[in-house]
Every structure is written in C-alpha cells, then in structure tokens.
Amino acid sequence: MTTGDAEGDADGADRRPGGRRPGRSGTKEAILAAAREQFADKGYTGATFRGIAAQAGVDPALVRHFYGTKDQLFAATLALPGEMLRRLQQSFEGDPEDLGERFARAYLGLWEEPETAPALKAMMRTALTTEQTADLMRDFLQARILGGVAEQLGDDRPHLRAVLAGTHLVGVAVARHVVGVEPVASLDFDDLVALLAPNLQSYLTGDLPEHARHP
Structure with a gap:
C-alpha cells in the first residue's frame, strides 16, 4: 500500500459532513483548487486529504471518491497523467x-x-x-x-x-x-x-x- 493509499483509507473513514456540497463538477473543481493550495503551502508530505477536504468544504470521502490516492490527486494538480x-x-x-x-x-x-x-x-x-x-x-x-x-x-x-x-x-x-x-x-x-x-x-x-x- 502506498502512502497515498494509506492516507486515503484513513481520511476516507472519516465520513462526517464537510459543509457545503456543490454540484459534481463544482465539487471536483473545489477539491482540485484546494489541493493545489494545500500542496503549495504544506508540500506533498504535509498536505492531507482531511485538510484538503476542509478547505474545499466537502466530506473527506469525496476527495478519495473523485481522485483516488494522494499520488493521483497530486498528479491531477499538475495536470500529469x-x-x-x-x-x-x-x-x-x-x-x-x-x-x-x-x-x-x-x-x-x-x-x-x-x-x-x-x-x-x-x-x-x-x-x-x-x-x-x-x-x-x-x-x-x-x-x-x-x-x-x-x-x-x-x-x-x-x-x-x-x-x-x-x-x-x-x-x-x-x-x-x-x-x-x-x-x-x-x-x-x-x-x-x-x-x-x-x-x-x-x-x-x-x-x-x-x-x-x-x-
């Protein structure tokens, strides 16, 4: 299991409501924007699914739902395949x-x-x-x-x-x-x-x- 998988599993288990819930496309965009800021501010190792979800105003489980692992989310923020x-x-x-x-x-x-x-x-x-x-x-x-x-x-x-x-x-x-x-x-x-x-x-x-x- 990778670091991203482990964190995704841990954060995915936290299913408490995360505030506002925009539409599907809006949710993905909000998560991606929050991830860019979190990675930029805290680095790859410091950024977490939970912190990204809190900034985006969504449930942490949605971060994993849309982007899978931390590696995949990071790649998406850089537009890397x-x-x-x-x-x-x-x-x-x-x-x-x-x-x-x-x-x-x-x-x-x-x-x-x-x-x-x-x-x-x-x-x-x-x-x-x-x-x-x-x-x-x-x-x-x-x-x-x-x-x-x-x-x-x-x-x-x-x-x-x-x-x-x-x-x-x-x-x-x-x-x-x-x-x-x-x-x-x-x-x-x-x-x-x-x-x-x-x-x-x-x-x-x-x-x-x-x-x-x-x-």
Whole structure:
C-alpha cells in the first residue's frame, strides 16, 4: 500500500459532513483548487486529504471518491497523467542489478511520449522558474519517486544513491527536452538509455567512496 493509499483509507473513514456540497463538477473543481493550495503551502508530505477536504468544504470521502490516492490527486494538480506515476513505480520492481536501465527507460520514456511529454515539460519549466513549485516538486520526488528507488537498494546509503540517479536523469531530461543541448537532444532513445544505464547502475548498486556519507 502506498502512502497515498494509506492516507486515503484513513481520511476516507472519516465520513462526517464537510459543509457545503456543490454540484459534481463544482465539487471536483473545489477539491482540485484546494489541493493545489494545500500542496503549495504544506508540500506533498504535509498536505492531507482531511485538510484538503476542509478547505474545499466537502466530506473527506469525496476527495478519495473523485481522485483516488494522494499520488493521483497530486498528479491531477499538475495536470500529469496518473499513468506516469504507476509506470515509474513499476520500474522499481524486479532485479536490482537491472534497475539502472529500467529506471532510465521508464523516466526518460515519459518525456518521449505525446500523452505525457507536454505536462512534464510544462512542470519542469515552471519548477525552474518558480521557487514554490521547485520546493513542491522536490518534496514529491523525495517522498514518492526517489523513496521508491531507495527501498530497493539495501542498507548502504540508499537515499544518496537514489538522489544521484534521479538527479542525473532529471538533468538529462532537461538538457534533451527543455534546453535542447546537442548531441543529447537528437540521440536515439535506445542509445541514450544504453549510454546512461551503466552510470545509473553504478550509482544504485556500485561501490561508493566510503567517506561519502549522508545522514
């Protein structure tokens, strides 16, 4: 069960009336607007279904009814396809020795597809220019994406390893799709993955300098 599922179940159990109840479309819009404010003010980890529902003036159960998990609600606030999170999380499953290639192919593949690329580009451009969005994205990536990678890496500095791999991929994505740095921007996708996979795998499962410790 994910963090979002757990919270959704907890908040969904609270079925006390939540105040005004606009129409169906109005309710969804109110929840989404409240979620944007709550995520912006409190970050991904600090925002809760109950707090979002209170601000929207609805029952907490309606938040889960319309948007499912916390991950799905967050994706909706950024206009990100929910499929994106599922595919990234699936890449964490399987043999750890192939994780570098799977992670690169899943993340960079989302930047190549017309269904997901526009939202990712818009999100990244905003994050690069808006401190509030950058803080929110950092919170989300550390809590959900990098945290999922770290869970697969054992006890030897898993968070540091996940951050090294994740930031490497984000940098490549920005160079390829936002800034257009050559020759990265025009490399064949499979060639790009093949070039990146060994370095990513080294971050994830290779030897790190003993003195490179992180809390």
